Amino acid sequence: MESYIIEEQDGLLVFTINREEKRNAISYDVMDGLEKAVSLAKENEIKAMMITGAGESAFCSGGDLSVFHQLRTADEAYVMLKRMSDILIKILLLPKPTIAVMNGTAVGGGCELASACDFRIAKNGMRAGFIQGSLAITTGWGGGTIISEKLTHADAMKMLMEAIPYNDEQLLQLGFVHSIYSGDAITAGQSYLHNIMKLESDVLKAYKEMFIKKMIHNGIEERVNEEVNRCAILWGEEAHHEQVAKFLNK
Numbered sequence: 579m580e581s582y583i584i585e586e587q588d589g590l591l592v593f594t595i596n597r598e599e600k601r602n603a604i605s606y607d608v609m610d611g612l613e614k615a616v617s618l619a620k621e622n623e624i625k626a627m628m629i630t631g632a633g634e635s636a637f638c639s640g641g642d643l644s645v646f647h648q649l650r651t652a653d654e655a656y657v658m659l660k661r662m663s664d665i666l667i668k669i670l671l672l673p674k675p676t677i678a679v680m681n682g683t684a685v686g687g688g689c690e691l692a693s694a695c696d697f698r699i700a701k702n703g704m705r706a707g708f709i710q711g712s713l714a715i716t717t718g719w720g721g722g723t724i725i726s727e728k729l730t731h732a733d734a735m736k737m738l739m740e741a742i743p744y745n746d747e748q749l750l751q752l753g754f755v756h757s758i759y760s761g762d763a764i765t766a767g768q769s770y771l772h773n774i775m776k777l778e779s780d781v782l783k784a785y786k787e788m789f790i791k792k793m794i795h796n797g798i799e800e801r802v803n804e805e806v807n808r809c810a811i812l813w814g815e816e817a818h819h820e821q822v823a824k825f826l827n828k
């Protein structure tokens with residue numbers, strides 16, 4: 579089975595992580611798919627991009643720990659973290675509206691992926707959190723930097739430093755989630771974007787570029803690189819490997 583699905587519906591490019599049995603963890607194959615999707619999303623007939631996960635249980639459980647646990651040193655981790663951070667930057671700076679439809683649990687890198695999107699909507703009952711701190715690392719795909727641009731200082735810091743999952747209502751209050759839905763993920767995403775999709779592509783592009791300019795002015799790319807470097811160093815420490823081993827051996 580393919581680890582991702584890319585489909586187009588009336589100008590909306592939908593990317594679905596298709597690894598339900600692994601709670602839609604991000605593997606190297608999923609990274610390939612995201613790179614392909616972002617490139618397809620640039621085509622003229624695409625007005626907006628949606629990212630979601632297969633099934634009812636998880637949006638994305640972050641990096642695939644069973645694979646990434648083999649990366650032991652800072653240098654080894656850096657290559658993986660940098661690649662995924664480049665993907666997040668591409669999503670962030672895509673001159674089209676993007677939405678993460680969080681159809682279930684989003685933790686670790688799953689929250690980072692959602693952060694790169696302009697809008698985040700959550701299925702009722704889901705939970706999400708930047709739990710990286712509990713694994714003795716920081717966010718390492720750029721998500722910490724990105725969310726510090728989008729939430730208030732205190733809310734972003736609380737989410738990163740508490741490193742716990744929050745429920746849907748708490749996520750709404752923190753400003754991480756913009757709407758709570760019930761039912762089918764793709765329908766919910768289409769419904770959220772309904773009015774936006776009525777506008778001309780050039781209008782959407784002009785608005786999105788205002789936000790892109792601000793982020794670039796704020797040095798987003800350089801700051802994300804710093805995040806990747808610092809996470810890579812923590813990744814190489816024994817404290818991180820011990821926490822991951824605990825999850826894998828549970």
Ligand SMILES: CC[C@@H](C(=O)O)C(=O)SCCNC(=O)CCNC(=O)[C@H](O)C(C)(C)COP(=O)(O)OP(=O)(O)OC[C@H]1O[C@@H](n2cnc3c(N)ncnc32)[C@H](O)[C@@H]1OP(=O)(O)O
Nearest residue numbers: 599600601603639640641642643644685686687717718719
């Ligand atoms: C690596 C990048 C880094 C970053 O920079 O951000 C990160 O992403 S760090 C965060 C990594 N993610 C995690 O620590 C989350 C780990 N997963 C969980 O805590 C839980 O699985 C869940 C997401 C809360 C879901 O819980 P539940 O519904 O009870 O499912 P299970 O725990 O039983 O999992 C089912 C199945 O899936 C495997 N799984 C889940 N998450 C991952 C993952 N991230 N990587 C690899 N495999 C994962 C889990 O091991 C189970 O497999 P089987 O035992 O073979 O069925």
